[in-house]
Amino acid sequence: MTTSSSAPYPIGTPGVPWGAAERALWLSRQVRHRSYHDDVAKAVERLSDRFDVEVYGQLDYPPDQYRLFAVRSRSWRDDVPVALVTGGVHGYETSGVHGALQFLDRHAAQYANKINLLVAPCVSPWAYERIHRWNANAIDPNRSFRENSPAEESAALLRLVAPLKGRFLLHVDLHETTDTDESEFRPALAARDGKTSEPDQIPDGFYLVDDIENPQPAFQQAIIEAVSKVTHIAPADANGQIIGSDVVAPGIIRYAMRQLGLCAGITGARYTTTTEVYPDSPRATPQQCNDAQVAAACAAIEFALRAPR
Template sequence: MTDQAFYPIGTPGQPWGDAEKAGWLARQVRHRSYVDEVVSKIDALRSRFDVAEYGRLHYGDDSYPLLAIRSRDWNDALPVALVTGGVHGYETSGVHGALQFVDLHAADYAGKINLLVAPCISPWAYERIHRWNANAIDPNRSFRANSPAEESAALMLLVAPVSDGVLVHIDLHETTDTDESEFRPALAARDGKPYEPGGIPDGFYVVDDAEHPQPGFQQAVIEAVAKVTHIAPADGNGEIIGSPVVAPGVIEYALKPLGLCAGVTDARYKTTTEVYPDSPRATPEQCNAAQAAAVCAAIDYALAHR
C-alpha cells in the first residue's frame, strides 16, 4: 500500500468541502435497524430500569431517539458509573456489550453505585456501519465545548448534572479491519493529508488517560477480559496502533485534549476498551461478553478503591 492511498472522494492533498461531503454522504447505505436491534432491547429493560430520551437526532428524513438507561433505585449519596457505547456506530460490541452488561449484571450493583448507560451514542452511524456521523464528523474527537457533533453534545448535556459524582467511566469500542481499509483512508482524504498505513492489533486492549493514569485499574480490566478473550500483543515496535504499550494490553492517550468520550468527566477511573471482532480467535458473542466483563471489572475495582 502506498503512502497516498486511493479514496474515491475528493482530490488528494485538498481537504473536503461541502461538495465532497455531500458526495460522501450519498454513498452511505443503511445496513441495519437501530429500532429493531437496539431500541427494542432497551425497551425490554424498562420493567427493571429507568429509560430516558436525552436527545433526538435529525438527519434528512431520519429521526433517532437517543436513549439512556439509569438505575431505578438512583441514590444521590452513591457514586456514579458511566457506561458508553456506540460512539462509533460501526463498533457493534460496544453497543451490544453495554446492553448485555445491563441485562445480565447491572442488578448486582443495586445499592452500591448508580448506573448511567448510553449504549448507542451514534445511531445514524450504527445503521450505516460507519465511524462518522452524517456530517462526516467523528463524534469521538468532538467531546468538547461547542461540539460540532450533535451526538457528542447530547451526551455531554446528559452527563452534566451528575458529572461531579462519576467515579468510573468505561467507553466501549472496537478496532476492526475496516479501520485500515476504509476509515483511515477516508480520514486522510477528508483532511487532505497523506494516508499512513498502520496495523490492526489482534485482541483486546484498553486506553488509559495519559494525564491521570490508573495502571492498577487498567490491569484489573485486562485480567478480567483475558478470561473471556485474548489480549492484544505489542507489535515489533512495542506499540499498539502507534502508541507505546505501557503494560500488557494498555496504551495511553490524553483523553480530554483529544476530545475523546472517555474524557467527558473528571472521573478518577476511566478507560476506553477496544476489541478485535475480525480476529479468527474471537466470535461476536465473545466480543460482547468481553465488553460486559470489562464493565464489571471496572466498576468492581472502582468501588474497592474509592
C-alpha cells in the same frame, strides 16, 4: 494484523480537504445496513420494567430521526457514586452497543444500591445503522467531546452528564478496533482533511486506552485480567506499540483524553478507560466480543467499588 493499501481514496483530490461537494458525495454513498429501532430501541424498551429509561436527545438527519436513550438504575441513591457506561460512540463498533445492552440485561442488577449506573448504549445511531465511524456530517463524534461540539451526538451526551459532574467514580467507554479502520476509515479521514494516509497495523486482540492526565495502572490491569479469561489480549508490535502508541503494560496504551475530545474524558471520573475489542480476529466470535465488553464493565465497577475513596 492487517495493514491498509496505498490506493487513493475514491472521493476528493489527494492533498485537498473536502468541501461541500465531496461531503455530499460521501453522504450519498452511505447505505443503511441494520435497524437502530429493532436492535437498540426495542432492547431498551424491554429493559424499562427494571430500569429508568430516558430520551436525552434527538438526532435529525433528514429524512431520519433518532431518539437517544439513556438507562439509569431504578434504585438511584444520592449517597453512592455514579458509573457511566457508553457504547456506540462509533456506530460501526458493534460489540460496544450490544455489550452495553448485554451488561444491562444480565449484570447491572448485581450493583443495585452499590453504585448508580448510567448507560448510553448507542451514542451514534445514524452511524450504527450504516456501520460507520462518522456521523452524517462526516464528523467523528469521538474527537468532538468539547464545548460547542460540532457533533450533536457528542453535545447531547455532554448535556446528559453535566448535572452529575463531581459524582462520577468511573466511566467505561466501549469501542472496537477493526480491519476497516485501515481499509476505509483512516483513508477516508486523510482524504477528508487533505492529508496522506500511512498504512499501519491493526492489533489482533483486546486492549485498553488509559488517560495520560490521570493514569490508573492498577485499574486498567484489573480489566485486562478479567477480559483475558474471555478473549486474547493484543500484543505489542515490533516497536513496542499498539496503533502507534507505546504499550505501558500488556494490552494498555495511553491517550490525552480531554485534549483529543474523547468520550472517556467527559466525566472527570477517577477511573476511566476506553476498551478496544478486535472483532475481525479468527480467534474471536461476535459473542466473545460482547462478553469481553461486559467483562470489562464489570471488572471496572468492581475495582472502583473496592478501592479506597
